[in-house]
Amino acid sequence: MPELLRIEHIEKHFGGIRALNDVSFSIEAAQVCALIGENGAGKSTLGKIIAGVESADRGSFFFDGAEYRPQSPLDAQKRGVAMIFQELDLFPNQSVAANLALGNLELMDKKQKVINRKILETAARPWLEKVGLTINSDIPLGSLPIAHIQLVAIARALSMNTRLIVMDEPTSALTEEAAEILFNTIEKLTAAGVTVVYVSHKMDEIFKIANTIVVMRDGEYIGTRQKNNTDVNEIISMMVGRKFETKNRRKPPASNERPFTEKEPVCLSVRNLCTGKLSNISFDLRAGEILGVAGLVGAGRTELGEALFGLDAVLSGELILNGAPYTPKGPREAMRSGIGLIPEDRKKEGLFIQQTVADNMAVSIMEQNQRFGFIRRQAIAGHVADMIGRTRLKTAGPQAGINTLSGGNQQKALVCRTLMTEPAVFFLDDPTRGVDVGAKEDIYEIMETLAERGKGIIFVSSELPELLRSADRIMTLHDGKVSGIVDAAATNQHELMRLAMGYERTEAPQNG
């Protein structure tokens, strides 16, 4: 395959931080080139420079043999380069169709003076179909589930006569079925000659779709491997620069700690919970238990968290929290009652983008640490420093702006915030989304420590292996209802998938 993009000696600083250091490699045409590396390795920065969002301090690019130095995303778009961002940058209040058309030279015919809804919808339809979306494109983008919003972002890039698409963790918010649609789309794209630079932390999908794998570490290019000539272990050691082992199953608690048993007190009891989306949800969560929650897009996993946290109205049903009746009224009330939530859409719910890392992490405990009207800064600073260390958060310091962190590290900061409030019950909605292999292990370990200390944890994930690894029991949701609650040790991915799709639990599960 001919070379499409050559990268030569690219360097990029942000203030005193060197995000990229002398990066040089080539990308061939009509291929999927995966870009992998730990949080903060420089993947998003390199992608942004390729797509004209950031400019390099030094170095050069050659695109299709000619010098390429995009001054803006629009400039890059004219040359046929587009990017799907890790943090979505679309307009939630505009319609889906308008989001496809905005700033899109290909879709917006300049001769059309009046752009009406019909024109937008007609232009949008074929591109939405390409990513498997058969939705009404006249509705506001923000009313779609996050998985669909991501697909719209991809449709938008496809619609711009693009030769190279940078996808920055495109499946981070997608379920396996939605990701499957994306992979099919990518296959069609490369068959049609389009090149994809694919940033991801998910090893299995990289080995599924990539032709070549480029590894970065600490802002440097480490090496390129052909997929067929390498394996997961080699890639991980290139990434971390040391031997790294992922653990398989949650380790049994040490003898002096209480193992989770059916005899533990129930910390949250849910009976016949009904909301607009959920019907008759019933389960018990025990102190010290990690209850995994699996389900397809739209099954109601996120809605369950929202209902418990008072973000969505409870229509009927009964909740008992630590032995007392509990009526969710809102996040503040929920936190005071002892429920903590790490939301799925962290951009929407979570970050104060203008604030420091420390303020973003401490915002929830500010209240607890106010004494006689004074905020105990000392106590908070100690707590923040401790969490930064425990989660190996990569930051210039607690006083750095949260917007200077890489995507995965912003995410860790939000996980820290909820962990710091020390509620009795945690609802973690896909807490490992977008974090690298090492950081995932850190988050599992923190969850396990919390469980050992008697907290009840509801752990939502789209990745079945991590549920099987960490949970004691796994509840599957299907179409707003509980379709099964199984022992994690006595089930497997196949069975969980069946339950998530609404089938009965039939065969005896084998291991694996």
Ligand SMILES: Nc1ncnc2c1ncn2[C@@H]1O[C@H](COP(=O)(O)OP(=O)(O)OP(=O)(O)O)[C@@H](O)[C@H]1O
């Ligand atoms: N706007 C910015 N200001 C200051 N520092 C930044 C900025 N953007 C990125 N950085 C720093 O540059 C380095 C590389 O960040 P980048 O976002 O490229 O990492 P990444 O490989 O995409 O990580 P992740 O997997 O977490 O998304 C990090 O140390 C990050 O803190």
Ligand SMILES: [Mg+2]
């Ligand atoms: Mg990134």
